[in-house]
């Protein structure tokens with residue numbers, strides 16, 4: 518059975534870690550973060566100084582204005598798969614379901630700031646000047662957490678900072694603005710998801726959600742980055758503005774010789790009678806620069822560049838699901 522068919526949910530704790538006074542409390546925070554990465558795969562940061570709750574709210578307001586632009590405007594920066602940039606709608610087909618996510622999204626990369634992949638609509642003149650500092654702040658917070666992982670794995674503290682240089686032209690880290698469409702009155706078959714079950718391919722994802730706009734669920738129980746989450750218990754992660762939901766991606770799971778867990782997660786399609794209006798979220802995917810070599814301290818997996826790793830992860834996921842027949846969704 519593919520992961521898309523699983524529906525059971527069970528409350529399981531997602532650790533909440535306060536990062537207030539990060540510099541002074543670093544050792545204490547590091548213990549909690551490492552334990553969460555080993556045991557949970559997902560954890561929530563709270564009380565971060567930056568990005569602040571007000572800055573996150575400002576980003577959501579901007580995102581809402583962006584997605585309310587006419588399709589003709591949004592199409593001016595179309596999704597370019599090879600570059601992972603631009604706007605798409607209902608086009609991301611998940612291997613777990615074979616069906617498109619019920620969402621639209623815009624992918625932005627810092628080193629391309631101001632080029633044709635960034636929207637430049639005169640009705641939102643402040644778009645880039647609001648998004649760029651938000652990316653910088655989220656990147657800085659990500660580097661604090663990745664520095665903890667570097668030390669835990671026996672690497673120099675700035676190891677992952679150097680590996681994620683977003684100013685370089687081969688940078689792969691991406692900010693994704695997400696809008697799950699208003700589906701009021703529509704009942705989708707149970708095989709449809711706002712985001713189908715998947716793992717992230719990156720090192721670390723930082724996700725911002727809005728209070729009241731729930732739907733994210735996670736599936737604990739993945740043992741190796743090459744195996745598939747077929748556990749039957751999904752845990753809802755409540756949406757709260759200001760918190761930062763973190764999850765380990767496949768790249769860091771491989772880089773840590775499977776010590777840190779990359780979990781399956783999904784976003785439910787609410788049914789009639791539930792809150793079916795729009796849902797907004799913002800995700801920042803930390804992906805190492807293309808030429809960086811992923812070499813775990815124990816050497817469990819063959820050495821790959823971050824570029825090849827992403828390409829292989831996509832191929833592996835599709836191949837595995839084709840074998841188990843999960844592409845023929847019910």
Ligand SMILES: O=C(O)CCC(=O)C(=O)O
Nearest residue numbers: 695712717733784798800
């Ligand atoms: O919108 C969410 O809550 C999750 C999005 C997600 O998992 C993704 O874009 O990879």
Ligand SMILES: [Fe+2]
Nearest residue numbers: 715716717782
């Ligand atoms: Fe994801």
